Amino acid sequence: MEVEGSPWRRGRLLAFIAVLLAVVIGLHGLVPNRWGNLGSLVATFLPWLVLAVPVLILAAVLRRSALAALLALTPLAAWLGVFGPQLMPVEPAAYDLTVVQHNVADDNHDVEGTVEILLAEDPDIVALEELTSENLPRYEAALGQRFEHHTTQGTVGLWSRHPISERTRVDIRPAGIEASWDRCLRAVVQTPEGEVTVYVAHLPSVRLGPRGLAANSRNRSAELLAEAIAEDPAREVLLAGDLNGNLMDPGLAPLTDQVSREEHGFRFTFPSALPVVQLDHVLARGAEVTELKVLPRSGSDHLPVVAYVSLGQ
Structure with a gap:
């Protein structure tokens, strides 16, 4: 006969938290x-919610609750259901282009060291963000030794070993942001x-505050780019x-409906000292990003990434 204080009756609040x-x-x-x-x-921190499982198990042990200990495994099961497929090993696939993407940071003083990391991948295309009037000439000089073709617009730039036949500005400035x-x-x-059409973009930053995630400007900019x-x-x-x-963020859904990438593993890029979220991406339509890897740390607060792209999909 079970009583209220038995291991299967205790810890019902912990069990409820685990199921929730x-x-x-x-x-x-x-x-x-x-x-x-x-x-x-939720999408930003989703990969890290699994860390609550050992905390729940420990609490269940301290509470001496068999019910809570058992149900503490349900978040792990849910997490594996979401992320398990992308943790499965994949065979390397053929590719046609190597694309390096990096937010170089406007306060990055190690331009030459940053470029050395990027060029180590022998890329066909390099896309950079946070170029400034001060650091742009240094990037042009360092990358110009390898790339004959390049174009910049505002604070973003593209370098290519293949000719660039068209270059235009794309207005993704949401309301309320200064005209510059x-x-x-x-x-x-x-x-x-x-022929491959390449967009290089840097969406507005988001901030976590007492009212939640301030991401409305980012979301609107994503809509404009998607359009x-x-x-x-x-x-x-x-x-x-x-x-x-990240690609699970509903604020980016209009954009990821247009361009996408199969995710394999975790590719956290920010902050570079202890990465917890992937902000930096290479996505495709009519082509396939067969693999994406994170590169070593540069002088930026973001980590660079390299993508291998198969054309003619």
């Missing part, structure tokens, strides 16, 4: 992106495999940039 956490992890896509961009906030804000370009690169890509007649499109969000 499992529901949030497993059904994170249903968390509404309101009340301080709650959906985006200029963070997106579109370029057409003539590769041996054919530009949706209207682009190009068959093969690449987007390289600092999107200030």
